[in-house]
Amino acid sequence: xxxxxxxxxxxxxxxxxxxxxxxxxxxxxxxxxxxxxxxxxxxxxxxxxxxxxxxxxxxxxxxxxxxxxxxxxxxxxxxxxxxxxxxxxxxxxxxxxxxxxxxxxxxxxxxxxxxxxxxxxxxxxxxxxxxxxxxxxxxxxxxxxxxxxxxxxxxxxxxxxxxxxxxxxxxxxxxxxxxxxxxxxxxxxxxxxxxxxxxxxxxxxxxxxxxxxxxxxxxxxxxxxxxxxxxxxxxxxxxxxxxxxxxxxxxxxxxxxxxxxxxxxxxxxxxxxxxxxxxxxxxxxxxxxx
Amino acid sequence: xxxxxxxxxxxxxxxxxxxxxxxxxxxxxxxxxxxxxxxxxxxxxxxxxxxxxxxxxxxxxxxxxxxxxxxxxxxxxxxxxxxxxxxxxxxxxxxxxxxxxxxxxxxxxxxxxxxxxxxxxxxxxxxxxxxxxxxxxxxxxxxxxxxxxxxxxxxxxxxxxxxxxxxxxxxxxxxxxxxxxxxxxxxxxxxxxxxxxxxxxxxxxxxxxxxxxxxxxxxx
Ligand SMILES: Cc1cc2nc3c(=O)[nH]c(=O)nc-3n(C[C@H](O)[C@H](O)[C@H](O)COP(=O)(O)OP(=O)(O)OC[C@H]3O[C@@H](n4cnc5c(N)ncnc54)[C@H](O)[C@@H]3O)c2cc1C
Ligand code: FES
Ligand code: FES
Numbered sequence: 001x002x003x004x005x006x007x008x009x010x011x012x013x014x015x016x017x018x019x020x021x022x023x024x025x026x027x028x029x030x031x032x033x034x035x036x037x038x039x040x041x042x043x044x045x046x047x048x049x050x051x052x053x054x055x056x057x058x059x060x061x062x063x064x065x066x067x068x069x070x071x072x073x074x075x076x077x078x079x080x081x082x083x084x085x086x087x088x089x090x091x092x093x094x095x096x097x098x099x100x101x102x103x104x105x106x107x108x109x110x111x112x113x114x115x116x117x118x119x120x121x122x123x124x125x126x127x128x129x130x131x132x133x134x135x136x137x138x139x140x141x142x143x144x145x146x147x148x149x150x151x152x153x154x155x156x157x158x159x160x161x162x163x164x165x166x167x168x169x170x171x172x173x174x175x176x177x178x179x180x181x182x183x184x185x186x187x188x189x190x191x192x193x194x195x196x197x198x199x200x201x202x203x204x205x206x207x208x209x210x211x212x213x214x215x216x217x218x219x220x221x222x223x224x225x226x227x228x229x230x231x232x233x234x235x236x237x238x239x240x241x242x243x244x245x246x247x248x249x250x251x252x253x254x255x256x257x258x259x260x261x262x263x264x265x266x267x268x269x270x271x272x273x274x275x276x277x278x279x280x281x282x283x284x285x286x287x288x289x290x
Numbered sequence: 291x292x293x294x295x296x297x298x299x300x301x302x303x304x305x306x307x308x309x310x311x312x313x314x315x316x317x318x319x320x321x322x323x324x325x326x327x328x329x330x331x332x333x334x335x336x337x338x339x340x341x342x343x344x345x346x347x348x349x350x351x352x353x354x355x356x357x358x359x360x361x362x363x364x365x366x367x368x369x370x371x372x373x374x375x376x377x378x379x380x381x382x383x384x385x386x387x388x389x390x391x392x393x394x395x396x397x398x399x400x401x402x403x404x405x406x407x408x409x410x411x412x413x414x415x416x417x418x419x420x421x422x423x424x425x426x427x428x429x430x431x432x433x434x435x436x437x438x439x440x441x442x443x444x445x446x447x448x449x450x451x452x453x454x455x456x457x458x459x460x461x462x463x464x465x466x467x468x469x470x471x472x473x474x475x476x477x478x479x480x481x482x483x484x485x486x487x488x489x490x491x492x493x494x495x496x497x498x499x500x501x502x503x504x505x506x507x508x509x510x
Contacts, residue, residue, distance in 0.1 A: 001373045002373070003353060003371060003372070003373055004353070004372055004373055005351035005352055005353050005372055006351050006352060006353075006372035006416065006418050006419075007351030007352070008418075018351070029416070029419070032414050032415060032416065032419070033396055033411075033414055036375070036395075036396075036413075036414040036415075036416070037395045037396060037414065039373070040394065040395065041395070048351050049351070049372065049416070050351075051416075051418075051419055053419070076408075078408060101396070101484060102399070102480075102481075102482075102483040102484025102485075103409050103462065103465065103466070103481055103483075103484055104396075104399055104402055104409045104410055104411045104462065104484040104485075105396065105411070105484060107405070107408035107409045107410045108408075108410050108411075108414070108415070
């Protein structure tokens with residue numbers, strides 16, 4: 001690993017000053033489970049590592065049934081699923097938080113880091129998209145908000161400009177008769193990168209016979225995690241049936257633009273997208289009924 | 291996978307110059323003066339505060355500092371660079387060699403330690419990031435000469451061959467049983483999924499954890 005400086009600002013403002021001063025030569029450290037590997041393998045160089053874990057806002061974790069959930073960008077996964085109330089309110093997010101690495105990774109890995117790392121296969125990103133997550137960003141010009149679905153722009157690239165960093169993630173409170181689900185396909189049981197990952201959230205009618213609305217997002221099948229708006233929209237107003245769900249799954253498959261690599265061919269990934277989407281929507285429906 | 295030999299190569303960053311027009315930073319100053327000399331002359335004096343933690347919160351950050359680490363209940367000071375991982379600080383500076391470095395990238399679990407009661411891979415944690423937190427290594431498991439029930443069970447069930455993965459497995463097993471004293475075999479597998487054993491001792495490891503859990507529930 002090449003040499004760098006290490007700083008631990010204690011306020012958002014101090015962090016912005018450091019990041020602005022150093023521009024592209026600084027980087028943010030949360031859990032380090034991506035960053036340290038990238039630095040060690042010389043895939044990335046930096047003059048200054050800005051550890052944001054001492055900033056209060058980055059460690060905040062709060063849920064209110066009226067206003068929703070706020071997760072500081074550096075909060076590690078274990079704290080999120082370790083909170084019984086939050087786990088019960090956002091099971092779709094927990095599906096992903098529980099499967100990022102093993103326990104040794106979850107002790108440090110954050111949703112903020114997962115999002116900012118902008119891997120097409122980042123497991124927590126599709127569920128954050130379908131839960132209508134919003135990213136709060138701080139920078140030299142103050143703060144701004146960006147929908148999670150617009151945050152990643154290319155593999156490893158995000159909307160963050162020089163001097164900006166992610167402060168927190170916000171999710172609206174779950175609606176009545178709603179449910180969300182995330183599942184990925186990997187060749188082993190644990191510790192692998194998704195071949196395809198799919199997240200879905202649904203809102204059902206009072207009698208649970210039809211969809212009021214739905215959101216579907218897919219991972220590992222495009223340069224960024226992909227929000228497939230049309231797949232969710234195709235469900236809105238439709239009865240909950242195998243046929244409507246299959247149609248949405250086909251739309252998700254059609255939106256996928258996968259590559260072939262050692263984990264699977266493009267054709268295989270397309271097929272998986274359709275199968276997983278079907279199962280994941282069914283899972284979300286099941287949770288909406290519970 | 292990257293060529294590991296590259297990673298071990300000493301760093302060349304001390305060559306960089308202060309570019310015209312750049313603000314005169316602490317870093318620039320450190321570089322201009324030669325990192326080695328500054329480390330020795332400045333770090334211990336200005337970087338260790340009363341509380342014994344390095345004051346790395348200066349606006350420019352620090353390249354090296356004497357930090358204090360709380361390992362298994364005792365405090366150790368170590369001069370580290372910002373890039374020094376906790377694994378390297380423990381092993382090379384403090385000679386606490388229980389945590390092993392095998393993959394050095396979070397994939398094998400040989401370097402597993404507890405940080406404030408949570409499992410982490412010490413190869414992916416910067417030493418400076420571990421200041422002020424409680425670090426537990428496998429060395430802290432036994433009580434003097436009397437082994438922890440998990441260590442006894444590993445011996446009894448022959449849960450190791452070369453033993454290189456064992457400190458990591460022990461730490462993960464301990465953390466698992468601290469959180470759940472009656473795990474199912476499935477939960478044991480999941481709890482240990484971050485640890486890899488090249489010798490393939492998994493069945494014996496799982497058996498040892500189940501047996502230790504039972505013994506510990508009975509108060510042994
Ligand atoms: C063994 C292993 C298994 C893994 N398994 C999975 C898995 O199953 N699924 C998965 O999706 N990922 C996995 N990962 C990858 C990684 O653990 C996750 O992406 C994790 O969520 C990253 O979070 P972090 O807090 O460690 O981020 P860091 O490593 O600290 O940061 C990641 C990136 O985001 C930037 N960053 C972090 N926080 C901010 C911020 N607040 N503002 C701006 N930029 C920021 C950093 O500069 C860096 O570029 C695995 C990694 C390892 C080593
Ligand atoms: S050496 Fe740290 S996980 Fe392999
Ligand atoms: S006993 Fe040799 S690696 Fe596990």
